[in-house]
Amino acid sequence: MEIxxxxxxxxxxxxxxxxxxxxxxxxxxxxRKEFEVKAVLSTEKFRQLAEVIVNIGGNIIKAExxxxxxxxxxxxxxxxxxxxxxxxxxKIKERKHAHSYSDNNKVESGNLTEKQIIKSENYVVKxxxxxxxxxxxxxxxxxxxxxxxxxxxxxxxxxxxxxxNYGWIEPK
Numbered sequence: 001m002e003i004x005x006x007x008x009x010x011x012x013x014x015x016x017x018x019x020x021x022x023x024x025x026x027x028x029x030x031x032r033k034e035f036e037v038k039a040v041l042s043t044e045k046f047r048q049l050a051e052v053i054v055n056i057g058g059n060i061i062k063a064e065x066x067x068x069x070x071x072x073x074x075x076x077x078x079x080x081x082x083x084x085x086x087x088x089x090x091k092i093k094e095r096k097h098a099h100s101y102s103d104n105n106k107v108e109s110g111n112l113t114e115k116q117i118i119k120s121e122n123y124v125v126k127x128x129x130x131x132x133x134x135x136x137x138x139x140x141x142x143x144x145x146x147x148x149x150x151x152x153x154x155x156x157x158x159x160x161x162x163x164x165n166y167g168w169i170e171p172k
Contacts, residue, residue, distance in 0.1 A: 001024075001025070001027070001028055001031075001034070001035055001036070001037065002034075002035075002036045002037070003020070003021055003024055003036075003037045003039070004036070004037070004038045004039070005017055005020055005021075005038075005039045005041065006038070006039065006040045006041070007041050007042070008040060008041070008042035008043075009042050009043045009044070010041060010042060010043045010048075010070070016041065016070060016071075016074075019071060019074060020039055020041070020074050023074060023075065023078045024037050024039075024052075024078065026078070026082070027054065027078075027081065027082065027085060030082070030085045030086060030089055031056055031085065031089075033056070033057065035054060035055060035056035035057070036054070036055040036056075037052065037053070037054050037055075038052070038053045038054075038055070039051065039052050039053075040052075041070060041073075041074070043070075046068075047066045047067075047068075048066060048067055048068065048069055048070040048072070048073045049064065049065075049066045049073060050064070050065055050066070050067075050070065050073035050074050050076070050077040051063070051064040051077070052064075052077050052078065052081050054081060054085065056088075059088065061081060061084045061085060061088060063077050063080040063081045063084060064077065065077040065080060125146055125147060125148050125155060126147055126148065127147070127148045127149070127150040127153070128147040128148070128149070128150055129149075129150050129151065130149070130156075130158065130168065132150075133145050133147045133156070133158045134158060134166055137158055137159075137160065137166070143159060143160055144157055144158065144159035144160070145157070145158050145159075149170070152170075154170065154171055155171065156168065156169060156170050156171075157169040
C-alpha cells in the first residue's frame with residue numbers, strides 16, 4: 001500500500017500524517033492486493049476537508065468529507081471509503097461467481113447481440129470403448145457423452161443424431 005498525503009492551507013504535522021496512515025492501514029484488510037491511497041487534507045474558512053482517492057488496479061474509489069476538526073474529517077472520510085471498498089469487493093465477488101469463464105469465452109453473434117458460454121455441467125471423463133459409450137448414451141438418455149477412448153486414449157464425443165444414429169467426434 002502506498003500513501004500520499006497533500007496538505008492545502010493547513011500546517012503539515014507529523015501527528016496528522018501518522019493518524020491518517022494508521023487509519024488508512026485498516027483498508028489493507030479489505031484489499032488483498034496492492035493499492036494506492038491519495039489524501040488531500042485542506043482547510044477552507046471554518047471547515048476541515050478530507051478527500052481520499054483509492055486506486056486499486058485501475059479502479060478508483062473516491063470520497064470527501066468535512067468536519068469542524070481534521071481528525072473527525074479523516075475518520076468520516078475513511079469510514080465512507082471503507083463502506084465503498086466493501087461494496088466494491090462484493091461486486092468483484094459477484095462478478096467472478098457469475099462469470100466463471102473469462103471474456104475469451106464470449107461469442108459474438110453479429111454486431112448487435114453478445115451471447116455468453118456458461119458452464120452448466122461437469123463431466124467425468126472415463127476410459128470407454130465406443131460401444132460402451134453408445135450403451136451409456138442410451139441408458140442415460142442424454143444427447144451426447146464425453147469419454148476417453150480406451151483404444152486411443154484421446155478425448156472423444158459420441159452424440160445422438162436426429163435420424164436415430166450416432167455421431168462420433170474424434171480429435172486428430
